[in-house]
Amino acid sequence: MKRIVICICLLAVVGLLGGCFLEPAEGLYAVPKQPEEYYNLQSAIEAAMPAGASYSPPTAGENQQAVQLTDLDGDGEDEAIVYLKTTGDLPLAVYVFDKQGESFSFVSKVEGSGSAFDHVLYVPFDDRPGYEIVLGRQISGQVLQLLNVYALRDGTLTELMNAVYSEFITIDLNGSGMQDIFVIRSDGDMQKEIVELYSWEDGQLFKEREVSSSANVTTVKRIITGNVTQDVPAVFVSSELDEEHIITDIYAYNYGIFENLTRSEQTNTSVQTLRNYNVYSCDIDGDGLIELPRIVPLREIEGDDGTKDQSLIEWYNLDVDGQETDKLLTYHNYAGGWYLEIPEKWKNKLIVWRGPVLMGNAGYIFRLGDAALFSVAAMSGEDAASIVQDAKWSVLTQKGDVIYACRVDAGGRSLGLSVDTIRNMFRFIHVDWKTGET
DSSP, rough: OBBEEEEEOGOOOOOOOOOOOOOOHHHHHHOOOOOOHHHHHHHHHHSSSSSOOOOOSSSSSSSSHHHHHHOOSSSSSSSEEEEEEEESSOOEEEEEEEEEEEEEEEEEEEEOOOOEEEEEEOOOOSSSSSSSEEHHHHTOSSSSSEEEEEEEETTTEEEEEEEEEEEEEEEOSSSSSOEEEEEEEEEETTTTEEEEEEEETTEEEEEHHHHHHHTTTTOOEEEEEEETTTTEEEEEEESSSSOOOOEEEEEEEEETEEEESSSSSSTTTGGOBBSSSOOOOOOOTTSSSEEEEEEEEEOOOTGGGGGTTOOEEEEEOOOOTOOEEEEEEEEEEEEEEEEEEOOGGGGGTTEEEEEEETTTEEEEEEEEETTTEEEEEEEEEHHHHHHHHTOOOOEHHHHEEEEEEEEEOHHHHTOOOOOHHHHHHHHEOOOTOOOOOO
């Protein structure tokens, strides 16, 4: 998407130095001049703003500037979209300014209720040039928020749809090549979430179908998109069922009908994805399909606290018919930010011991019965590299000032394991920069 998002207050264009020459000292410290068009835009905005109005940038998402540039009408020139808060009965206002050469002129506005703009996207819903505005607004004191979609048609902002929501995303679920709007709203009385899908057809957005989440869910924890099979895109919504359980509802088209693939009609719950651990679905193996997690408890040695509460994660796919396909087995160290891909043949035999392993530093020993295969530890500090070397361990990788090291033990060498083997098993856990969650 060709889009430039600009905050007018921060915009500055730095000129190139064209040679070596002397100039007055005050010139060396002068603020670079802004292009004329931005002065013109600022003037147009100030002239159109009502008395008492102030800039009100969206509070969430990637587009959090009060003034944003996007080609709404598809003429090849960006319009300026300005987000304001006024003192009127409808305090949230969106102003659009059309660019003509280096000048901008006010063309249209919409006003609405709410306390703040929540989230804004620019999405092409049809095959016409240009983008539509997908805009969420916060309503003071209410959980639900308001969602509107606007198109600039013949110089006027026209509303294409409105809905209430707690979460929304855009995705092409029906394979039409056009974006759909996936909306979640709470149904407090029924103790569930309602999902609405809005699709583009015949020049408008219409609600295709309404389906229910699992019963008794509370907070939506994570929404991701991906495929359940190579040709079936889906939305994976993980929610809290209570303080101890996570459940994932999978929404997709099943033989032409939009539905919750995992929700059982008998239990009203996606029993198949119910779990009592905060591990979320993801594309763990990078094949474009989303995998779901299943915990596999590891063997414990009686009286040895170092082996307690250790487990593997078995990752699997669910197709539209609910059939499971096992994909990958991992040992995740969430505290350390890394994981290992584990051979399937070790599944019911592996023991993981946690404790001091490298010059008193904490780490992990991976064993098959009494045979130690290899050990893994992480170290930081000025002496980390020399400690690893003195202990005759090998460096797996380094991230920042943290060194990740391993030692292949006798049991591992007898199976043909090497440092390269462990290095190929080792992965860092991805951290979502937007949420901070793994």
